[in-house]
Amino acid sequence: MKIEEMPGYGYPALAYWLQYWHEANKWQIKEYKLLSDGNLKWFNQYYEVKPGSIRSSCFDIKNDALAYVDYENSHISSRVSTLNLSEIEKSSIKLKVEKAIEAKRRLMYEEELMLTAAINKFKNTKRPTLEEIILPKREENFKNDLFTQLQEMPYLRMAFVQGENKQGIIYKNLKNEWSRSYHPTKKTLIYTERSKIANAFNLNGDNHWGDTKARIRKELLPIASKLLQLESVKKLLKEAQAKGQKVLISNGYVFWYEDNGNIGWQIKQVKQNESDNALGNTIWKEGTILSKNHGRLVILPYIKENGDYVQGHTKNAPHDGPAKPRVPSEYLELPFEILEDDLMISLFGELKYE
Incomplete structure (x- = not known):
């Protein structure tokens, strides 16, 4: 061809x-x-x-x-x-292209963070020995590859395995036994990649991926709050505060500082925009976040598909109930800084898991 x-x-x-x-x-x-x-x-x-x-x-x-x-x-x-093209058309195309790349990058780093958290969650778990891995006799040629994967991710319940010029998808049942292999398809290969994250949180890689990640984000929030105890983070935030910075954003999480009420630094979550449609809008990295309430989600400023600019703000998640409002005199309008995407991944690597 x-x-x-x-x-x-x-x-x-x-x-x-x-x-x-x-x-x-x-x-x-x-x-x-x-x-x-x-x-x-x-x-x-x-x-x-x-x-x-x-x-x-x-x-x-x-x-x-x-x-x-x-x-x-x-x-x-x-x-x-x-x-x-006309200058207007060029500007529109450029915005769409940059938006698409930004969405791809955001998703990649978010899933890298979740994988880091998944592996760390089980870093003290006993790994199975080669003899403890139970496979059907006809699938014994997959044992070495499966053993290698379980040394890093002992929580896996679905895996893509290879051995002796053969590939397959296998599953683990409640008896800790692995199934016969199934021919891998494009869809099931995606599910095995997602299982590397989802299985660590007792979720399945073949469930709706958006819902699965939302549940994982919610579970990780209190763990992320432990970042505030790390000496490296304390130093980072002290330096930021000295420069007048009160909102630092990295990989879906926000370091948020409030003077009132001696709240100090806390962790919030980023929700990329109102619809959370990764390709529908694009984050605008300039501007401020106007907080009229104590919501746990931070919506960054963004530009809609039609070019309209939306002010950054705070809110609660749909099932949290209304966010506690601030009185107008306590409204916060804060600039923000987006840190390196892989910062949060490295910080999560420092956390101690039970």
């Missing part, structure tokens, strides 16, 4: 991202391309090895793939500027 025949060929690539390719255990490069009808769509990136031989662009190491897309995405503005 010629590279000219590959899907998306000929359309301009404006941005790039990485996607895990389960079957090959590689990170595949995706291109965000502008179609002739004005829509944007993701395509695999391909390159020609030799005439008639096409390969998908992949990296073996995630950080290498991330470095590549980060470099390419630093040129989004210059790519958009070369399009044969």
